[in-house]
Amino acid sequence: MTIIATPRLADLTVGDVVAEGTFPLTRDSLVHYAGASGDFNPIHYRDDVAVSVGLPGVLAHGMLTMGFAVQPVVAWVGDPGRIVDYQVRFTRPVLVPADGAAVVTVVAKVGAIDTDAGVARIDLIVSSGEVTVLGKAQARVRLV
Amino acid sequence: MSVNPELQGRVFPPVAPYLVGREKVREFSRAVFATSPINLDPEAARAAGYADVVAPPTFAVVVQEATLAQLLAVPDAGIDFTRVVHGDQRFTFSRPIVAGDELTATLHVAGVKSLGGHSMVTAVSTIVDAAGAHVVTATSTLVVRGDE
Numbered sequence: 587m588t589i590i591a592t593p594r595l596a597d598l599t600v601g602d603v604v605a606e607g608t609f610p611l612t613r614d615s616l617v618h619y620a621g622a623s624g625d626f627n628p629i630h631y632r633d634d635v636a637v638s639v640g641l642p643g644v645l646a647h648g649m650l651t652m653g654f655a656v657q658p659v660v661a662w663v664g665d666p667g668r669i670v671d672y673q674v675r676f677t678r679p680v681l682v683p684a685d686g687a688a689v690v691t692v693v694a695k696v697g698a699i700d701t702d703a704g705v706a707r708i709d710l711i712v713s714s715g716e717v718t719v720l721g722k723a724q725a726r727v728r729l730v
Numbered sequence: 731m732s733v734n735p736e737l738q739g740r741v742f743p744p745v746a747p748y749l750v751g752r753e754k755v756r757e758f759s760r761a762v763f764a765t766s767p768i769n770l771d772p773e774a775a776r777a778a779g780y781a782d783v784v785a786p787p788t789f790a791v792v793v794q795e796a797t798l799a800q801l802l803a804v805p806d807a808g809i810d811f812t813r814v815v816h817g818d819q820r821f822t823f824s825r826p827i828v829a830g831d832e833l834t835a836t837l838h839v840a841g842v843k844s845l846g847g848h849s850m851v852t853a854v855s856t857i858v859d860a861a862g863a864h865v866v867t868a869t870s871t872l873v874v875r876g877d878e
Binding site: 615619625652672676722 | 754757758760761762763764765766768769778780784785786787788791792795812815816817818819820821822823825826
């Protein structure tokens, strides 16, 4: 087992990039998330249904994007239990083609440090094809 | 039809308890590309001080879902499911969700606002464990698009 050294608050500076990730989403990813989460809204796997409700095509579940966007932060702190608060705003949908993948990138930066509370706010920039897809994406992590 | 403003402040009865299964946590973890051994391997989770595998932060939405279904099922709510867009989501934890937890969620409608023909409903689901201790609060803002 790899022992991951937990980052320390005292070593952080606001603006530091602490983690990054790249996530290629395919239709398979959406079907897998539908089954795992129980969200079977067909706009996430059927083109005909998506188009019939006025969408340009099949979209990724917003909660899937929220779900993986925090994973680079989890990998950085080494323990998912250190995430004490996590919020996002769903600003733009991620269209996922029937063939190929929609690539979503995540850059995680230190947004604020609260030494008294032992918490760092990590701000996530989550983009697909040059546009951000989540707004005000912030994870608060408990560190010493 | 617009969202019934009388929903504001309403507290719903708790939904049936949700038993968190180890394989469900592992399945959900893989679906959100979680790679931490603490999400996937019971031995690694125990070594880190947990009773079993730890769920990814957004797993709480699976427990919250039954409360949102309660909200959408209110006959006079005026919430047309086909016009609902998920606006914001937040999870605030007292502790992470761990396999074996029996969790009970209770919905409170914290706000109903009208904004330029649309309505915004803030749904707060408070999730506690079998001992009644707080685990996580899941807050969703649902945007209900008005008639076009």
